[in-house]
Amino acid sequence: MQTLRHTRGIPGFSISLGITMGWLGFIFIIPVVALVLRATSLGSETLLSIITRPAALYSLKITMGYACAAAICSTIIGTCIAWSFTRYRFPFSRFFDALIDLPFALPGAVGGIALASVFGSNGWIGKQFDAVGIQLIYNQFGIFIGLLFVMLPFAVRSVQALIQELDEREIQAARLLGASNVQIFFRILFPQLVPGIYSGFITSFARGIGEYGTVIFVAGNIPYQSEVLSRYIYNKIDQYDVTGATVVAAALLLISFALLSLLNISKRYVYGGAHESYR
Amino acid sequence: MSHTVKIRTIRHSLGLLAKKIISNRTILIVISICFLLLLLVIPLSSIVVLGLSKGLDTFLGHINSPSTQFSIGLTVLVSLASVIASTLFGVFAAWCIVHFRFWGRRMLQSIIELPITISPIIVGFMFTLLYGKYGYLGNIIENTGITIIFSWPGLVLTNMAITLPYVARTLIPAMESLGADQERTARLLGANGVQIFFRITLPRIKWALLYGIILAMARGVGEYGAAAVVSGLVRNKTVTLPLQVDIYYSEYQSVAAFACATLFLFVSFITIVSKKLIDIQNSPAKRISKKIVGRIDESRITTYT
Numbered sequence: 001m002q003t004l005r006h007t008r009g010i011p012g013f014s015i016s017l018g019i020t021m022g023w024l025g026f027i028f029i030i031p032v033v034a035l036v037l038r039a040t041s042l043g044s045e046t047l048l049s050i051i052t053r054p055a056a057l058y059s060l061k062i063t064m065g066y067a068c069a070a071a072i073c074s075t076i077i078g079t080c081i082a083w084s085f086t087r088y089r090f091p092f093s094r095f096f097d098a099l100i101d102l103p104f105a106l107p108g109a110v111g112g113i114a115l116a117s118v119f120g121s122n123g124w125i126g127k128q129f130d131a132v133g134i135q136l137i138y139n140q141f142g143i144f145i146g147l148l149f150v151m152l153p154f155a156v157r158s159v160q161a162l163i164q165e166l167d168e169r170e171i172q173a174a175r176l177l178g179a180s181n182v183q184i185f186f187r188i189l190f191p192q193l194v195p196g197i198y199s200g201f202i203t204s205f206a207r208g209i210g211e212y213g214t215v216i217f218v219a220g221n222i223p224y225q226s227e228v229l230s231r232y233i234y235n236k237i238d239q240y241d242v243t244g245a246t247v248v249a250a251a252l253l254l255i256s257f258a259l260l261s262l263l264n265i266s267k268r269y270v271y272g273g274a275h276e277s278y279r
Numbered sequence: 280m281s282h283t284v285k286i287r288t289i290r291h292s293l294g295l296l297a298k299k300i301i302s303n304r305t306i307l308i309v310i311s312i313c314f315l316l317l318l319l320v321i322p323l324s325s326i327v328v329l330g331l332s333k334g335l336d337t338f339l340g341h342i343n344s345p346s347t348q349f350s351i352g353l354t355v356l357v358s359l360a361s362v363i364a365s366t367l368f369g370v371f372a373a374w375c376i377v378h379f380r381f382w383g384r385r386m387l388q389s390i391i392e393l394p395i396t397i398s399p400i401i402v403g404f405m406f407t408l409l410y411g412k413y414g415y416l417g418n419i420i421e422n423t424g425i426t427i428i429f430s431w432p433g434l435v436l437t438n439m440a441i442t443l444p445y446v447a448r449t450l451i452p453a454m455e456s457l458g459a460d461q462e463r464t465a466r467l468l469g470a471n472g473v474q475i476f477f478r479i480t481l482p483r484i485k486w487a488l489l490y491g492i493i494l495a496m497a498r499g500v501g502e503y504g505a506a507a508v509v510s511g512l513v514r515n516k517t518v519t520l521p522l523q524v525d526i527y528y529s530e531y532q533s534v535a536a537f538a539c540a541t542l543f544l545f546v547s548f549i550t551i552v553s554k555k556l557i558d559i560q561n562s563p564a565k566r567i568s569k570k571i572v573g574r575i576d577e578s579r580i581t582t583y584t
Contacts, residue, residue: 009463011472016375020387023368027440028394031405034415038408081311088304096312098551099319105547106323107501107521110540113528114322117329117537124321149318180294203396210398212504213521217528230400230504237404237508242413249401256397264389 032253039250042243050247055223056232060251062140063229067208070147071155075201077148078155079193086163104153108213111149115218119145138220143228146215151204158200162193195267202263206256326544330537341538349515350523351542353431357519358499361438365495366488369446374476376447377454378462388451391444403437403508410436429511434519437505442498446491453487454480490557497550501543 039047050056085097103111117123119137121130129136137145166189174184212230219226227235229252236245331338341347375381376388394402408414410427420427427433461483465475481488503521510517518526520539527536 009466010378010459011466011475012374013379013381016371017379017381020368020372020375023364024372024387024390024443027364027436027443029390031402031409031440034409035401035405037415077310077314080307081314084304084307084311088308090308096315098555099315101551101554102319102323102547105497105501105550107524107543108503109521109524109528110326110501110543111322113524113533113536113540114326117325117533118322124325125317145318149322152318206396210396210401212398212400212507230398233398233400233404234504234508237400237407242408245404246408249398249404252398253401257393260389260393260396 035246035250035253038246042247046243047247050244051251053244055227056229056244056248058224059227059229059232062143062226063209064255066140066143066147066228067205067211070144070151070208071201071204073144074148074151074155074204075159075197078152078200079159079197081152082156082160082163086160100153100156102153103149103214108150108211108215109217111214112146112217115145115149115214119218137218138226140219140226142218142220143215143226146218147208147211150211150214151208154203154207155200158203159193159196162196166192199263199267202259206259206263209259210252210256323544326537326540330534330541332537333534337534338538338541341535342542344535346515346518347520347523347535347539350518350520350539353434353518354500354520357431357434357438358442358496358502360435361442361499362492362495364439365442365444365446365499366492368443369448369450369491370476370488372447373450373454374480376451378459391447394440394443399437399441399502399504400508402440403505406433406436406440406509428509429513429517431517433509434506434517437509438499438502441502441505442495445495445498446488449487449491449494450484453484457483486557486560490554493550493553493557497547500546 042050081100085093085100116137119126119142121127121135126136136142170188171184174188179187210230211228212234215228216231219228219231221227221231223232229248233245233249233252236242236248372387372391376384407428410416410420410433412421412428414420414428425432427436461479462475465479470478501521502519503525506519506522507525510519510522512518512522512526520542524536524539524543527533527539
């Protein structure tokens with residue numbers, strides 16, 4: 001019945017669905033299927049032997065590890081940034097707030113060389129650390145810095161929407177009833193921000209696993225040391241090792257799919273229907 | 280007795296201290312600003328500083344050099360094509376997802392969002408597998424004499440795949456929040472689909488649409504990973520501007536690289552400013568004032584996250 005009620009009146013169902021499915025199939029679904037078919041046609045033994053190559057496993061490990069670490073870090077700092085730029089007004093607060101979108105609007109290569117120019121051993125910041133014998137980039141910490149840069153807008157914006165919707169009266173009521181700041185934060189504010197923090201974390205994480213542009217300019221890309229999975233695939237393509245690239249790419253694709261479905265399924269539980277408008 | 284009192288005073292003063300620290304907005308603001316300075320402001324301003332380090336003439340010389348000019352042109356063409364595709368797709372996808380309930384609707388919605396999180400390397404590689412020399416359609420394509428991979432059509436295709444979701448995912452929540460009552464009324468009054476879209480829907484979603492287009496444009500202009508896979512880096516043929524930055528940088532022509540990067544910084548500032556302007560158009564105050572004067576309330580725009 002609901003279907004009927006909803007479709008009545010508005011025209012263009014078949015044409016819009018047809019164009020959507022046709023274009024989506026052409027530009028995205030068929031290529032994905034091609035990749036998966038190519039990977040599965042290899043047989044499970046070849047698949048397993050390629051995926052368990054030490055270099056691939058090592059890349060997988062550091063990619064997942066640093067994506068997770070950077071996502072946690074960026075979610076915490078992102079919440080802090082979103083809070084201070086949304087709740088407080090101070091000179092240039094709007095300017096700083098607008099800046100947060102820059103990593104999204106900039107090409108990966110540009111962000112990468114910007115970070116490299118500052119954190120490298122000749123850069124303004126890298127020089128200071130170089131003097132005491134610490135190398136900031138071209139190692140695993142470089143991956144972390146690059147990922148933080150990329151994840152920042154995602155982490156900030158997903159919490160910010162919820163911070164804007166917070167009800168000031170709730171905080172005042174709690175304070176009147178004698179709650180301390182810590183209590184107010186953990187009992188009233190934090191539970192309301194959880195959906196945003198959660199989806200910020202998952203999006204950052206998913207984004208971080210596949211990141212290529214910014215990270216490769218600051219990671220150094222040394223196999224068994226600082227080569228992220230995307231770079232590993234790129235190298236395989238570059239060496240015409242199509243099989244190797246296909247298998248690892250399919251594995252990475254699978255991980256991304258799994259993460260996104262996890263997000264979609266768990267969304268309902270975390271949100272509890274409270275923020276239906278927020279996606 | 281005095282013991283408990285003492286504990287209470289200690290606890291009280293501790294509480295006061297904690298209150299002072301936590302309620303101290305300066306700490307939060309200082310942390311946030313320091314982090315942004317370190318990660319964003321200093322690195323990005325160093326782009327401009329290094330780009331201009333050999334003087335304005337060298338800077339302009341690098342930008343006017345034939346290979347840079349070519350890559351700028353190619354980037355504009357490729358991203359224009361993909362933005363148009365993303366816009367058309369976004370409008371149709373939003374129309375059918377918002378206005379109709381059908382089997383697999385939610386799944387369609389999540390599939391549309393997939394290209395955002397998938398590694399760009401994979402996106403580029405998928406097309407190589409399909410249209411490349413050893414790809415499934417490689418033979419057919421070769422017979423027709425068209426090359427897709429290592430040529431501009433490959434760049435256009437990958438760029439279209441990368442920018443695919445942006446318009447759709449800003450339009451869907453915007454149209455959902457508006458509802459379909461006005462469209463249905465228009466239908467009752469005898470308007471056809473095209474009229475409904477251009478006279479009723481489009482004026483109400485124009486800001487959301489513009490926002491999506493800007494996001495798609497920003498993403499399309501700057502696509503690097505996927506382009507790196509399918510481009511093959513044929514000079515003056517398949518090198519887009521982000522790839523050109525990479526080439527300059529790896530050839531130790533860092534001033535040229537930073538000069539091109541400055542162009543991107545400029546473009547991204549335009550992106551951010553227009554995003555802000557659209558936000559202002561959509562701010563609650565404006566929405567209320569529009570409601571008061573009897574205008575249609577604008578749709579809510581969600582972020583790209």
